[in-house]
Amino acid sequence: MELSLRRLRMLRELHRRGTVTAAAQALHYTTSAVSQQLTQLERDVGAKLFERRGRRVQLTEIGLLLAEHAEEIMRSVDRATSALEQTQEGVTARLTVGVWASVASGLLPSALSLLAAEHPGIEVRTKELAPEDTAVAVRDGSLDFSFVINYSDYPMPWDPELTRVVIAVERLHAALPPGTVSARTMALADLAEHPWILAGPTSHFGRAVRSACQRCGFEPKINHEVGEQATALAMVSAGLGVTLVSDLGLTLRPPGMDVVALTEPVMRTISIAHRGTEAHRQPLQLVIDAVRAAAAAQGLAARSPYP
Template identity: 45%
Template sequence: MEFALHRLRMLREVARRDGVSAAARALHYSPSGVSQQLAALEDEVGAPLLERVGRGVRLTDVGRVLAEHAEVILDAEQQAQAAVEQVRDTLAAELMAGVFSTVSAALVPAVTADLAERHPEIRLTTRETDPEDAVVDLRHGHLDLAFMIDYPDASEPWPSGLRTVSVGVEDLHLAAPAGQFTDGPVRLADLADLDWVISGPHTYYGRAVRAACRRAGFDLRVTHQVDEQATALAMVASGAGITLMSDLGKVFCPDTVDVFPLTKAIKRRLVVAHHPEATRRPAIRAVLESIAAAAAALELHGRRR
């Protein structure tokens, strides 16, 4: 009896997420595609793996046993990958990183260029995702690395079972329509009566900015809730309000937006999260080195946590 690894991954995801549709979304397949692959796996096993319950499905006893062993098999595959990479003369791997928009625009091009020069057989692909969602994808093996942010003044607990490497520190700056302010630095408290363009409290960034403003004695007056930095800056340029912009966000800044430092800097750490055993893989270490080099070139100076 032989099992295809990609089908075992699908079964494992169905077990983790209690359903085919949720597993399909996580794996970026259609539900029908997952169902077809699981039907093929049932043929390989010679027994049903799923049974219908109401409008959904659940694993049969055979399905649960195979899903438990799939965890072991797929973990062993990861270990074998790492062992093979360690003895190869040339680093070769396909890796997926979760990124958010400012990292994608300001950092990733330098990382991929460095890898192409030093390790051309490492293929790094990226997928834009919220840091909150990246944690789930990382845990479930859909990502090898994920960029995240940490606000020391509004720190949130790190997910258990993951390691983080700090690659840089950013300041947040006031971004305002041209001519609204004459010079800086600017006190955060002086921005209390202005309209804001900012992401919602469902994001780390949105919560951190709101916490900083509350410490300065006011609640934000949000006129436009926008999650993407580029969109927020475009709205600032149109006169819709002000926002706070990270160092990496400057790549999106229009000429009609003025940028000023704050009198009391709001800092955030840029980190890369991965599984603890991931650094056994030389290819992962090479990518982390390229990320550190790109961050240093942008004068984002970090250190290991």
């Protein structure tokens, strides 16, 4: 019997998520591709591994047994990769990281420049995802590590299988059309009567800003609901409303937009998330060091590397 690591990973995600569709989304495959691979895994094993229960899928006893072993096999693969990298002369590795726009434009370029100067054998590839999806992609093995965020007004639930290292702390600022206010600072409540441009309530950013506004005694009047920060800032510049923008988000700032500090700032932390089994993987630690150095150079250093 020869078992495929890719098929075992699919079985593991099926066990975690309960449907083939959810497993396919987590692994960034089509539903039909995952279904075909799981059917082939049943042929490889010579036994039925799962049964359909309405829209959900339930693993058989043999399926559960194999899923438990798949979890340990994936951990062993991570440990073997780390051990092999440590035996090589010099540090070489190829890592894939999950990013979103403000991190990709405001932090990663300088971090990768630092890394290339010191450790040219480490290649970092990026994959842009919504901030809400990056940690899941690390857990299922699609990414080696990812950037994740946590807001002072909306703490995020955390997966105990992942390790989180804080690398930067940002403030959120008020972004307004030019000439809206003349003050250098303002309270968040001062924006209560303005029209807002904001991400939807299902996003971390959208929920965090709504929560901060509610804490200050008002519900933002949202005229334009947009997901991309660059789009929101362009609309602010065009005079269509106000929003909040982070320190790194200012790298996306268009001309003709005012940025005003908040007297009681909303804060957020940016962390790197990776699987706990890779905590001692040297290339990963070197990348984390480079990112933290880049954040410190921009005045965003975190006091503690752990949340």
